Amino acid sequence: MANPIIEFKNISKKYDDNPVLKKIDFEIESGKFYTLLGPSGSGKTTILRMIAGFEDPTSGEIEFEGHRIDLTPANQRPINTIFQDYALFPHLNVSQNIAFGLELKKMNKADIKAKVAESLRMVQLSGYENREITALSGGQKQRIAIARAIANEPKVLLLDEPLSALDHKLRKEMQVELRALQQRLGITFIFVTHDQEEALALSDQIFVMNDGRILQSGTPVDIYDEPINHFVADFIGESNIIPGTMTADYLVHFDHKDFECVDAGMRADEPVEIVIRPEDLDITDLDHGKLQVTVDSQLFRGVDYQITGHDSDNHEWTINSIHQTTVGANVGLIFDPEDIHIMRFGEDEETFDARLDSYEE
């Protein structure tokens, strides 16, 4: 593995005895797109502000390229931030905003001009040099904020929920652009969001956070397919979470039946939670189904129908299907053994990874 560009070592943060980060450890590799994902108050923005230098950890150390950085003031870190409200200077025009950091570096005028033009080209706003900030739309402000940050050629770019103020369509466009920009520039991006869809679409690596802790880290596919616990499964995507017990390796018991699965490494008869994603469930006739449910409601969502139903144990099931069904009908559900994901109670990320490694070869 390459040397990490940023490393958090046992970082804690308290505001007046109120802990917001609880012994955080992680490493960031150079050139990747990272996302800190979590609900508000989970501590994700605090982590970002610590990397930027706007907050100090209460205890622990932050390293940047192997050197301690948490005592370095923000203006001396080779890191730039894109703020949630863009934070463009209203008394300066577009080119003056972008040139702000370059002038401080005592770059000569001709180079600044070229750099401003290049940055504007990157965000597809060439020719906007003399516009006033107040004359820009939300999406344009967003792009200027990006141009201002990348003009400084930071080694790491921090993005604090930068798309949250944009409307849905513009947000989707900006997601594609951000991803393309990151791949073109090769700068490490650290992105903070509470939008799980955004996180899945953009990231190389996701850190799922809650209550001042990192619950799980991994690629979007890992986190979606193998959530570590109830919170992660529920927060990322839609899911059916049902209590069950582990009968044996590769055999789980719920709804009065044993089902084949692909998880192992647990004690016999250990209580667990099982996760099945709504899109992995298919509706069939009553007799062919592995499970039998009664349909309670059906919502047409454009791409598919969201169907909810309940089984004989009164567990609720959500099914996403492109086929229509009838409310009140008794139907069967089928799924494959690999669609079942088993979660143990209170398992931490280390043991979870070790257990998965022990049987996934």
Add this chain to the structure above:
Amino acid sequence: MGTQKKSFFVIPYLLWIALFVVAPMALIVYQSLFDITGHFTLGNYTDYLESATYLKMTFNSVWYAFLITMVTLVISYPTAYLLNQLKNKRLWLLLIILPTWINLLLKTYAFIGLFSQNGSVNDFLRFVGAGSHQILFTDFSFIFVASYIEIPFMILPIFNALDEINPSLVNASRDLGANTWQTFRRVIAPLTMPGVKSGFQAVFIPSLSLFMITRLIGGNRVITLGTAIEEHFLVTQNWGMGSTIGVILIIAMFVVMFLTRERKGKGGQSR
């Protein structure tokens, strides 16, 4: 009916403007065109422009108003900046505003008590062995008291301008590599300029026509246009000349307002 209702609400405003702004100004201009015997003339204006005394008085007024404004600015900006960092900033601000609720004359008389030969300041100076000094009726005491009275009017607009600055702009400046001083010079100072300008207006313009403090604290050693107007109306009864000086003062006020107006369009100056 809608327009009728609207015109009804406009009445108090129009009355106010007509009775207390337009009419007095018209009267002053009218009065300034008559000499002491009641004959129509432009003589008051030529007298004013040819008289070294009046021109010196005008210069004095502008100069002292400028000094008072600068003293208040130098004290108020750092104070407003500091207040804005505090936890209960609104409360601390209120404590500074509080003295403005007390009558001006009372505050001025209080300073006579403090600064006179047997006042508290001289008592203290004698106590520490520095001897007694003439404090009252000096330029120093005049500027000191005038500044004391004007300071809240300078602090308030600057405080509000600072308060309105989005904290993430300061973070953005630091993030882009600016140290504390550079952040102040490139972000905070330009963004608080409108506040400084309104403070300048609020202090400079009233200071031009100060007359009570010049008399009670300055001991008439400093003669400003305000003092001259008072003299002409109450002592020499030359209303025409008094009005002429009034017109000059009004013009001076408009000039100051024009110079400190908010400029639209090109935001920010290129460096």
